[in-house]
Amino acid sequence: MSPPAREEYARHEQANVMLARVAGSLYWMSRYLERAENQARLIDVNLQLLLDFGDVSDELLKAHWLPMLRSSGDEEQFFKLYETADSESVTEFMTFRGENPNSLLSCISNARENARQVRDQISSEMWEVLNDAYLFIQGANSKQIWHEGASAFYDQIKRYSHLFQGITVSTFSRNEGFEFIQFGKYMERADQITRLLDIKYHILLPSASDVGGAVDTAQWHAVLRSASALEAYRRYYVADVFYKKVVEFLIFDGSFPRSLKFCCQEMDHLIELITDSSPEANKAPAVERFRLFLEKLSNLTVDDIFTQGLHEFLDSSQVEVGNIGGHLYNTYMYFPPVDLQAEIRFHQQQEQQQQ
Amino acid sequence: MLFDQYQPEDFFDEMFASGSDVRPHYKAVGEALNDVSADEFRSRQTAVETAFMRGGVTFTVYSDSQGTERIFPFDCVPRVISAEEWDVVEKGLIQRLTALNLFLHDIYHEQKIIKDRVIPPQYLLSAKHFRREFMNFEVPKNVYVHICGSDLIRDRNGQYLVLEDNLRCPSGASYMLENRSALKRTFPELFQAAGVAPVDNYPTELLKVLQYCAPAKFRGTDAPNAVLLTPGVYNSAYFEHAFLARQMGIPIVEGRDLLVRDHKVFMRTTAGLVQVDVIYRRIDDDFLDPSVFRADSLLGVPGLVNAYRSGNVSLANSIGTGVADDKVVYYFVPKMIKYYLGEDPILPNVETYLASEPSDCSFILANLDKLVVKSANEAGGYGMLMGPWASKEEIESFRKMIEDNPRNFIAQNPISLSRHPTWCGDKFEGRHIDLRPYILCGEKTVVTPGGLTRVALRKGSLVVNSSQGGGSKDTWVLKD
Known part of the structure; x- marks a missing residue:
C-alpha cells in the first residue's frame, strides 16, 4: 500500500514556521472583520439616505433595500424569515440574524472564532478588540443600543474594525x-x-x-x-x-x-x-x-x-x-x-x- | 472593617488562628484589605471579572448546548503560604514525584516493586491506564511525568495531605498565571508589603523541560521543535492551551496539522512539512493515535505512537503514566516512597480504604453514609459519592456498583477542608479550599512557588471543581 501523496519537506532549521491552518484562520479573521465594517457602513448610510427621501412608500422601501440583499446573495434567506423588506426587517436581518451568514453578528462571531483558533499567534490586544466586538454585538443590551441609535451602533462596529487594524499594525510582527x-x-x-x-x-x-x-x-x-x-x-x-x-x-x-x-x-x-x-x-x-x-x-x-x-x-x-x-x-x-x-x-x- | 464580622467557626481557617487573631503571614494582607470598603471591594471584584471576560480567560461549559464560555470565578482575597510551610510542601512534592517517576520506570521494566510484594500484582495489571505495549521502552531522559499537578488539602489541624496526583494532562497552570496578573492590576497595594515569590517563570521552565526531553535521535544544533497538541478550540481547556503555547512561543497544533511519515512527525506549514521533535500533548493516551488506541478518535495522529517508539519524537507526559494516578495505586504511593527512596513520606495521603480488600470492603459497605467513595479513574469531581450528604438512592446505587466491581472503588474519611475568607457578595465568609501546585520534571525537578487555589464558592460545599461551582484564588508563597 502506498502512502498518501508526499508533500515536500522543508528544512528543519526553518525558523518561524507557520501552520497552513493558522494562515487560513488569520486570513478569514481579517476578511470577516473587513466584511463587518463594510456591511455596517452600508447599512448606516442607507438608513440615513432614507431620511433625504421624506415620505417613503412601501414600494420605495422595497426598491431601496432589496438590491442590498441581492448583492450579498441573501435575498432567499431573507424571505424565509420575513414577509416584507422594510428598514426594520432588512437592517435587523443584516445586523443580528445568525441565519444570515453575512450579518454583522455572523461576521464578527466568525472573525472571533478564527482568532480563537490562533490565539497563540495574535497579540492579546488584537484578541481583546475582537472579543470586545463580539461581546458588544451578542450582549444582552446590544439590541437596545441599536434601537436607541442605529448610527451610534454602527459607528461602534466600525471603530472596532479600525481599532483592530491599527493594533495589528502596531503589535503584529x-x-x-x-x-x-x-x-x-x-x-x-x-x-x-x-x-x-x-x-x-x-x-x-x-x-x-x-x-x-x-x-x-x-x-x-x-x-x-x-x-x-x-x-x-x-x-x-x-x-x-x-x-x-x-x-x-x-x-x-x-x-x-x-x-x-x-x-x-x-x-x-x-x-x-x-x-x-x-x-x-x-x-x-x-x-x-x-x-x-x-x-x-x-x-x-x-x-x-x-x-x-x-x-x-x-x-x-x-x-x-x-x-x-x-x-x-x-x-x-x-x-x-x-x-x-x-x-x-x-x-x-x-x-x-x-x- | 471588612473582617469585623468574620467568623472562622469550627474549621481550620487559613487566615485566622482563632476569633480575630490573624496568623502572622496574613498580617500584611489583612491590614491592607481592612482599609477597603465593601463598595470598593465589590467594584474591584467586578472589574476583574470584566477583564477576564474581555481577555477570553474562560472555559467552555460542556453541559450547556451552546458551549457557553464562562469565566472561572475569581476571588480577590489571596491565599497566603508562609516560606516555612512552603518549604515542607515543596520538599514533599519533589519527593513524591521522584518516587512516582521511579515507580513508572520500574513497572514498565523489571517490576521489582511487584516481585518484592510491596504492591500486589493484580492492582497494576488491572489498572485501566497500564500500557502493556510500552514494557521495556526507554523514555527520553528517563522522565515519565514531566508535568504533575497534585491536589493538596489541609485537614482540621492544618496538616497538608495529598488528595490525588494528576499525572496525565494536569490543567490549570494558566489560571495560576492569569490570577496573579489580575490581582496585581486590581489590588497592587496588597503586594507592596508582602514580598510574594513570582510565578511567571512557569512557561520558561516548562519550555526548558520540553527541550531537555528531546528525543535521543535529535541531532539538531538549534533548539528542538516543540509544539503543543490540543484537541481543538472546542475543548474546555482551549484557553489554557493557547495561553501556554503563546507564553512559550511554540506552535499550537491539532491532530489534523500533523502527519507521520518514515516514523517521523511533521507539521503541515505554509512552507511544506516541518519535523516536530517534542510534543506537549494535552490529549489523553486513548485519543493520541487512532491506529493504535481508540480507532474512533478524530483528535489524534495516526502513526504517532510508532514515531514515539522509534525515538523520533518525545511526548510530555509519556504514554502510560495514568497507571500511577489510578486512585487504587494512589493508596500505595507512601509505600513507593519508602521502597524507592528509603524515606518517610513528607506529605501523607488521606487515609484510604480499598474496596478490593475484603476487610476494607465490608467496612466501606457498612459505612457508606459516612465515607467519601471515589471511582478509580475519574477526575473532575465526577463518579464520587459524598456519603454524609448523599441521598439513600445515591448510596444504594454506589453499593451496587462497589459490589459489582470492587477494583474500581476506594473510600476515604471525609476531610474537613481548611477554609479561607472569601468574598460572598457583600462580606467575607469562610469557604473550603484546596491547592494544586505544579511540579515540573526535566533536568531537575522544580515546583512553581504557588499554584492554583480552588475554592468551593457554595456555602458549606466541599467540591472545588470548576465544573461544579468552584472558583479560584491567587496563591502566594512568601519570600523569607
Whole structure:
C-alpha cells in the first residue's frame, strides 16, 4: 500500500514556521472583520439616505433595500424569515440574524472564532478588540443600543474594525502571518467595492431617466460615504458628485485605500511576498490571470466600462478577485484533510511489517 | 472593617488562628484589605471579572448546548503560604514525584516493586491506564511525568495531605498565571508589603523541560521543535492551551496539522512539512493515535505512537503514566516512597480504604453514609459519592456498583477542608479550599512557588471543581 501523496519537506532549521491552518484562520479573521465594517457602513448610510427621501412608500422601501440583499446573495434567506423588506426587517436581518451568514453578528462571531483558533499567534490586544466586538454585538443590551441609535451602533462596529487594524499594525510582527492578514483584508475590500457599486447599478435600473437628478446625486453621495470615500473624493475632484467620476474614483484611483485598483495592487504586492517571488508561483495560471486583470485596470477608462456595461464589468471583477483569492487559499492556507481511515490502515500495516 | 464580622467557626481557617487573631503571614494582607470598603471591594471584584471576560480567560461549559464560555470565578482575597510551610510542601512534592517517576520506570521494566510484594500484582495489571505495549521502552531522559499537578488539602489541624496526583494532562497552570496578573492590576497595594515569590517563570521552565526531553535521535544544533497538541478550540481547556503555547512561543497544533511519515512527525506549514521533535500533548493516551488506541478518535495522529517508539519524537507526559494516578495505586504511593527512596513520606495521603480488600470492603459497605467513595479513574469531581450528604438512592446505587466491581472503588474519611475568607457578595465568609501546585520534571525537578487555589464558592460545599461551582484564588508563597 502506498502512502498518501508526499508533500515536500522543508528544512528543519526553518525558523518561524507557520501552520497552513493558522494562515487560513488569520486570513478569514481579517476578511470577516473587513466584511463587518463594510456591511455596517452600508447599512448606516442607507438608513440615513432614507431620511433625504421624506415620505417613503412601501414600494420605495422595497426598491431601496432589496438590491442590498441581492448583492450579498441573501435575498432567499431573507424571505424565509420575513414577509416584507422594510428598514426594520432588512437592517435587523443584516445586523443580528445568525441565519444570515453575512450579518454583522455572523461576521464578527466568525472573525472571533478564527482568532480563537490562533490565539497563540495574535497579540492579546488584537484578541481583546475582537472579543470586545463580539461581546458588544451578542450582549444582552446590544439590541437596545441599536434601537436607541442605529448610527451610534454602527459607528461602534466600525471603530472596532479600525481599532483592530491599527493594533495589528502596531503589535503584529511583519512575518508571513501579517501578509495573510493583509491579503484577506484587501481581497475582501476589493470584493465589497464591486458589490457596493453594483447595488447602485440595481437602483439605477428602473428609471435611467433619473440620472443626474437630486435623488440620483443623493444616491451617489451615499455610495461614496458607504466606501468612506466622500471626503477623499471631494479633495480629489473639488466638484459636484457626478456618477462617472464616482465610478472612476472608486475603481481606478491609485491612492485611495478602498478603490478597486488600490486593493488589487496591494494584493499583487502581497502575492509576491507570500510566494517569495518564486518563478513557479509566478507561472501559476491563476497568478498570470490576475496580472492580466491588473493590466486591464491600468489601461481601461471609465468610458470603456460604461460602454461594456458597469454591471458586467463589476461581475467579472468579482470573479477575478475571487479566483486569485481561491488560488492563494488552496495553495498556502489549506491542506486537504488527510483520509484518516487510509492513514490508520497505512500505519497499522507498517507496524505489522516491522514485527 | 471588612473582617469585623468574620467568623472562622469550627474549621481550620487559613487566615485566622482563632476569633480575630490573624496568623502572622496574613498580617500584611489583612491590614491592607481592612482599609477597603465593601463598595470598593465589590467594584474591584467586578472589574476583574470584566477583564477576564474581555481577555477570553474562560472555559467552555460542556453541559450547556451552546458551549457557553464562562469565566472561572475569581476571588480577590489571596491565599497566603508562609516560606516555612512552603518549604515542607515543596520538599514533599519533589519527593513524591521522584518516587512516582521511579515507580513508572520500574513497572514498565523489571517490576521489582511487584516481585518484592510491596504492591500486589493484580492492582497494576488491572489498572485501566497500564500500557502493556510500552514494557521495556526507554523514555527520553528517563522522565515519565514531566508535568504533575497534585491536589493538596489541609485537614482540621492544618496538616497538608495529598488528595490525588494528576499525572496525565494536569490543567490549570494558566489560571495560576492569569490570577496573579489580575490581582496585581486590581489590588497592587496588597503586594507592596508582602514580598510574594513570582510565578511567571512557569512557561520558561516548562519550555526548558520540553527541550531537555528531546528525543535521543535529535541531532539538531538549534533548539528542538516543540509544539503543543490540543484537541481543538472546542475543548474546555482551549484557553489554557493557547495561553501556554503563546507564553512559550511554540506552535499550537491539532491532530489534523500533523502527519507521520518514515516514523517521523511533521507539521503541515505554509512552507511544506516541518519535523516536530517534542510534543506537549494535552490529549489523553486513548485519543493520541487512532491506529493504535481508540480507532474512533478524530483528535489524534495516526502513526504517532510508532514515531514515539522509534525515538523520533518525545511526548510530555509519556504514554502510560495514568497507571500511577489510578486512585487504587494512589493508596500505595507512601509505600513507593519508602521502597524507592528509603524515606518517610513528607506529605501523607488521606487515609484510604480499598474496596478490593475484603476487610476494607465490608467496612466501606457498612459505612457508606459516612465515607467519601471515589471511582478509580475519574477526575473532575465526577463518579464520587459524598456519603454524609448523599441521598439513600445515591448510596444504594454506589453499593451496587462497589459490589459489582470492587477494583474500581476506594473510600476515604471525609476531610474537613481548611477554609479561607472569601468574598460572598457583600462580606467575607469562610469557604473550603484546596491547592494544586505544579511540579515540573526535566533536568531537575522544580515546583512553581504557588499554584492554583480552588475554592468551593457554595456555602458549606466541599467540591472545588470548576465544573461544579468552584472558583479560584491567587496563591502566594512568601519570600523569607
